[in-house]
Amino acid sequence: MREVVLVRPGDFAEWRDVARGLLAGGVRPEDVSWRGAEDGASLFGDDAPPASGATVSLPRELLAMADRVICHRDPAVPARLYRIVWRALRDRQLLARRTDPDIDWLSKIDKAIRRDIHKMHAFVRFRRLGEEAGRERFAAWFEPDHRILRLTAPFFQRRFYGMDWAIVTPDARAIWHDETLTYGPGGTKDEVPDSDVVEDQWRTYYGAIFNPARVKIDAMRAEMPKKYWKNLPEAQDIAPLLAGAAARVERMRETAVSLANPQTDKWRTRVPEALALTDDIDTLDDLARAVGGCTRCPLHCNATQAVVGEGPAAARIMLVGEQPGDREDLEGRPFVGPAGQVLHEALDEAGLDRQRLFLTNAVKHFKFEPRGKRRLHQNPTTGEIDICRWWLDKERALVQPDLIVTLGGSALRGVTGKSMSIASMRGAVHELGGGTKLIATIHPSFLLRLPDRVRAAEERAAFVADLARVRELAA
Amino acid sequence: MSGKPILEKLSILADAAKYDASCASSGTVKRDSTGTKGIGSTEGMGICHSYAPDGRCISLLKILLTNFCIYDCRFCINRASSNVPRARFNPQEVVRLTLDFYKRNYIEGLFLSSGIIRSEDYTMEQLVEVARILREEHRFGGYIHLKTIAGAAPELIARAGLYADRLSTNVELPTEAGLQSFAPEKKPETIRKTMASVRVGADDAIEAANGRLLKKAKPPRFAPAGQSTQMIVGADGSRDDDILATATNLYSGYHLRRVYYSAYSPIPDASSDLPPVRPPLMREHRLYQADWLLRFYGFQRAEIMEGASGGMLDLSIDPKLAWALMRRDIFPVDINRAPRELLLRVPGLGTRAVERIVAVRRTGKLRIGDLAKLTASVKKVLPFIVTPDWRPGSLTDSASLRARFAPPAEQLSLAL
Incomplete structure (x- = not known):
């Protein structure tokens, strides 16, 4: 039996060097007895651990866990860790075997350490010592369950670089000074001030943020166990807050509803707007304002906003699409999404100046089906198109274009009020009455949906040709 | 001021x-x-x-x-x-x-x-x-x-x-x-x-x-x-x-x-x-659970609502369990073979437990005794799963399954 004495409890390097040496020497776990210095080392000359130059490479994930777990106060930890390392070298899958008793133990103990670290990050309370050379100085007393100071101090360094601080625990202390982190021996609570001026504010905040109508003591104690309370300035208020909670709620309930604050009318500068649809729509701006309150069909409930047409009021050509898509809905402008991109490129190719076009849609709100983080486009029903026609007609009346180009079937329905196939209408110029002409073509999103590249190129060429005819007609 | x-x-x-x-x-x-x-x-x-x-x-x-x-x-x-x-x-x-x-x-x-x-x-x-x-x-x-x-x-x-x-x-x-x-x-x-x-x-x-x-x-x-x-x-x-x-x-x-x-x-x-x-703290809690099902468990809203009545979630049991009780035809599932998406639907198994199960079953067959090391809610899981040494038998379809999980009425009123 080989005896190993660890003189620095919780020190990872010491354990690792010993473990490496033992592994290199092929020493089986059952042949080693691990002892802490405080147990009183055996007097017999025990073999000095073999030189740490020995190279045994250990799984990285296991080393990271060992680094934490060695801080655990359970004296059995060094030996059991050695056994796990021994086994891991012979079974590369060992760590994945969560149901293995050793790995189950390791995961549990590692979890305890990680929780201890997390709670230390959370519950350390600094108290101000004063200022030195322009730097504020703070100190904290904390009692972690395990020897985790070296695992937590770097966190405080990253967070509080710009001030000087010390954290004193029973086992050790960490000091951040002169932009250097050093460790020293453990200390006592009275090394740290017993109050801080800001604690009154903190306790006031703690009391005010508590909602007496939803007392849940168990939930609080599960996350902030009582053992931490003695070093938390706010914890002294828990009992009085709880004692007064029921009465506070009762008072809220009993208090008869009071008269409105006499200042109400002075403060309230917003009065509910009348949402009635106005018939006084004389400009495109009026229309944009009015359509925001449209509730003629249910689409307004889920869409972000109504998207009205865009372009000069005196435009001679009006392009009508189907409805805003995801991007149009977010930005509140027509044809700014992927289909808009296709349209703009085709317009350029056909030689149409889009600054002179009026672009709009048959339906003003986006219709979609939510699917996780995406909104899937849904075609509007003929009912929805017909209801929204009221707005399209208003736009037509205000712009009075000579030529309307419908993109896709919904637009054709919106403009004509009838369901017709694009194929039967395409390639010809139709009269809409009042001297307005109609050209029907596909919606650019159709091109985005074609999987066959050859067919897509053909369809795109036909689309550009339709637009070129528009240019000629308007010339 | x-x-x-x-x-x-x-x-x-x-x-x-x-x-x-x-x-x-x-x-x-x-x-x-x-x-x-x-x-x-x-x-x-x-x-x-x-x-x-x-x-x-x-x-x-x-x-x-x-x-x-x-x-x-x-x-x-x-x-x-x-x-x-x-x-x-x-x-x-x-x-x-x-x-x-x-x-x-x-x-x-x-x-x-x-x-x-x-x-x-x-x-x-x-x-x-x-x-x-x-x-x-x-x-x-x-x-x-x-x-x-x-x-x-x-x-x-x-x-x-x-x-x-x-x-x-x-x-x-x-x-x-x-x-x-x-x-x-x-x-x-x-x-x-x-x-x-x-x-x-x-x-x-x-x-x-x-x-x-x-x-x-x-x-x-x-x-x-x-x-x-x-x-x-x-x-x-x-x-x-x-x-x-x-x-x-x-x-x-x-x-x-x-x-x-x-x-x-x-x-x-x-x-x-x-x-x-x-x-209504319990209602709030159930909504959070349903929200989690939507975001991390692959549930659609309509599915969650299968376990609800009149558009309201069941207050006495969690929404996944409420759904599973309505869809018992899917259960029990084989813990050792079911795809991840199906494991996520087993009442009592959270995302982390599912990850563990998927990882550990690659190294060998999972038995019922192993389960306690992977999830804290073995009792809840039992009626819905199969392992080489466990079959729920008629438990999955038993009429009293809901009563096994729902707290007695008076306790519920306190929780509200």
Whole structure:
């Protein structure tokens, strides 16, 4: 039996060097007895651990866990860790075997350490010592369950670089000074001030943020166990807050509803707007304002906003699409999404100046089906198109274009009020009455949906040709 | 107006802020104070620095800049017609409090909201100014959550995104009808437009970051912890189905990180048409569970509602279990062979337990005795699974299965 004495409890390097040496020497776990210095080392000359130059490479994930777990106060930890390392070298899958008793133990103990670290990050309370050379100085007393100071101090360094601080625990202390982190021996609570001026504010905040109508003591104690309370300035208020909670709620309930604050009318500068649809729509701006309150069909409930047409009021050509898509809905402008991109490129190719076009849609709100983080486009029903026609007609009346180009079937329905196939209408110029002409073509999103590249190129060429005819007609 | 002592202001303005449920400080980028030599860091996972006796985490200094408000939303403690005492911080006071608290390790950062004074733009400007001072004048690297004031100019929201980790706009009530009757001055469209501009800001920042010519150039920042919202539960007549429908729409449209559900809780000087009852905490809890099923368990809203009745979730059992009891044809499933998506549907198995099962079954067959090492809720899982040494037999289909899990009636009324 080989005896190993660890003189620095919780020190990872010491354990690792010993473990490496033992592994290199092929020493089986059952042949080693691990002892802490405080147990009183055996007097017999025990073999000095073999030189740490020995190279045994250990799984990285296991080393990271060992680094934490060695801080655990359970004296059995060094030996059991050695056994796990021994086994891991012979079974590369060992760590994945969560149901293995050793790995189950390791995961549990590692979890305890990680929780201890997390709670230390959370519950350390600094108290101000004063200022030195322009730097504020703070100190904290904390009692972690395990020897985790070296695992937590770097966190405080990253967070509080710009001030000087010390954290004193029973086992050790960490000091951040002169932009250097050093460790020293453990200390006592009275090394740290017993109050801080800001604690009154903190306790006031703690009391005010508590909602007496939803007392849940168990939930609080599960996350902030009582053992931490003695070093938390706010914890002294828990009992009085709880004692007064029921009465506070009762008072809220009993208090008869009071008269409105006499200042109400002075403060309230917003009065509910009348949402009635106005018939006084004389400009495109009026229309944009009015359509925001449209509730003629249910689409307004889920869409972000109504998207009205865009372009000069005196435009001679009006392009009508189907409805805003995801991007149009977010930005509140027509044809700014992927289909808009296709349209703009085709317009350029056909030689149409889009600054002179009026672009709009048959339906003003986006219709979609939510699917996780995406909104899937849904075609509007003929009912929805017909209801929204009221707005399209208003736009037509205000712009009075000579030529309307419908993109896709919904637009054709919106403009004509009838369901017709694009194929039967395409390639010809139709009269809409009042001297307005109609050209029907596909919606650019159709091109985005074609999987066959050859067919897509053909369809795109036909689309550009339709637009070129528009240019000629308007010339 | 600003004559009140700081403790009194803090008390009024924290009291007024507590009805906002969010206190999250996670999900943002990693940063620390080494480079700036200031203070403040964020490391992905947020930290709860304390817990109030209501069981809620205290991670941020959650306060209002002011509780004066020109709006009169009836569910709100700060509505214009309420007689609560009023106070107002100036930006420097908030900065001071934040830094003082932060240096003592009380908080992860600041969650600043406000009643609306003068105008939406003016209020938003004030909030942005606090964040700007913290970041630029004090090199503060901690977490900042700013409330976006619905209706504020998009340029102000863009500036807020520059300094804040998270932005949030509360929809408050799940349906348009609810909002119209309880907050007639607020337009749902304005709220949605504000959330849309936050999403556009975030999308544009990502696009700009990907399109950088030099990868070393600093990517533009826009609220790296995303946006969230809150809905009040139980103030109006909305059903759980309505609430989840709205949540689904918001997640898909505005890429929210979180929707918070806040049980309506009686407020001082309440408006007469609100329920003076205990907050429906169990209902709130079930909604959170359903929300998790939507986001992490591959459930569709319609499926969750299969286990509900009249559009309301079952209060006595969790929504996954309620669904499973309606869909027993799917069970039991073989723990050793079922795909991950199916394991996620087993009552009692959480995402982490499923990950463990999937990982460990590659190394050998799982037996019933192993299960306790992978999940804490073996008893709940048993009727729904098969292992080489366990078959639930008639248990899966037994009529009394629900009674095994539902608490006795009197206990339930306490939990409410």
